[in-house]
Amino acid sequence: MNDPILEAKNIEKWYGPTPALRDMSLVIGRGEIVAVTGPSGCGKSTLLHCLSGILRPDQGSVQFQQRDITNVSEATRSRLRRTAFGVLFQFGQIVPELTAVENVTLPLQLGGSRFRDAAVRAQRLLDRLGVGDLAGKRPGEMSGGQQQRVALARALVTEPEVLFADEPTGALDSLAGEQVMVELVRLAGDHGTTVLVVTHNVQVAAYADREITMRDGQLETAGQVTVAGEAR
Numbered sequence: 001m002n003d004p005i006l007e008a009k010n011i012e013k014w015y016g017p018t019p020a021l022r023d024m025s026l027v028i029g030r031g032e033i034v035a036v037t038g039p040s041g042c043g044k045s046t047l048l049h050c051l052s053g054i055l056r057p058d059q060g061s062v063q064f065q066q067r068d069i070t071n072v073s074e075a076t077r078s079r080l081r082r083t084a085f086g087v088l089f090q091f092g093q094i095v096p097e098l099t100a101v102e103n104v105t106l107p108l109q110l111g112g113s114r115f116r117d118a119a120v121r122a123q124r125l126l127d128r129l130g131v132g133d134l135a136g137k138r139p140g141e142m143s144g145g146q147q148q149r150v151a152l153a154r155a156l157v158t159e160p161e162v163l164f165a166d167e168p169t170g171a172l173d174s175l176a177g178e179q180v181m182v183e184l185v186r187l188a189g190d191h192g193t194t195v196l197v198v199t200h201n202v203q204v205a206a207y208a209d210r211e212i213t214m215r216d217g218q219l220e221t222a223g224q225v226t227v228a229g230e231a232r
């Protein structure tokens with residue numbers, strides 16, 4: 001495996017009396033594309049939220065680039081999420097009142113970029129994703145697949161180290177979903193971005209270098225580790 005970029009060590013997460021993660025350990029190599037699969041309720045989203053610093057595990061630790069991110073301040077975690085991590089969800093994350101280009105510039109502007117500079121980068125990425133001509137349109141004027149490409153552009157515009165994707169094609173038909181995955185894998189490969197994708201969909205999991213299956217808050221299998229890039 002390439003050098004580890006993310007590591008969960010014996011993490012546990014409970015929601016009241018319900019265990020969502022139980023003594024879960026996992027290492028993800030830099031540049032790997034890892035799919036997390038398993039039945040509904042097995043803890044996939046909770047794992048993604050703990051690894052991305054959205055949730056703090058009740059026990060155990062998460063390391064990003066060999067640095068503990070579990071016991072750091074909320075401000076540090078939130079800066080990390082803004083600069084080093086990108087997130088892509090099933091739907092609903094792009095702002096309906098804003099145009100595509102405005103949506104994509106948001107993370108850059110939060111990081112202090114001027115709109116004009118951010119818009120140049122956003123437009124370039126929208127062009128690469130085949131939706132450059134929709135830059136001035138609002139989400140309501142786009143198909144689901146086009147909206148998800150805009151969301152993907154927004155997740156990647158800061159060139160994050162890790163992209164966390166939770167059912168990124170779950171709201172799309174299979175053709176549109178496949179197109180989004182092709183673009184996601186292509187852009188991640190170009191930038192060496194590590195990807196963790198939670199999915200129920202075997203076709204989506206097939207894009208990964210490695211598939212991890214969970215059951216009852218624990219790892220069921222951890223598939224063969226491949227050197228990033230070889231399996232794509």
Ligand SMILES: Nc1ncnc2c1ncn2[C@@H]1O[C@H](COP(=O)(O)OP(=O)(O)OP(=O)(O)O)[C@@H](O)[C@H]1O
Binds near residue numbers: 020043047
């Ligand atoms: N906010 C919450 N409050 C209470 N229980 C929760 C909460 N979020 C998740 N759970 C419970 O924790 C367990 C793991 O949930 P999680 O959403 O991580 O699973 P999942 O594998 O992602 O499920 P799905 O595939 O259905 O999205 C489940 O039993 C779920 O009901």
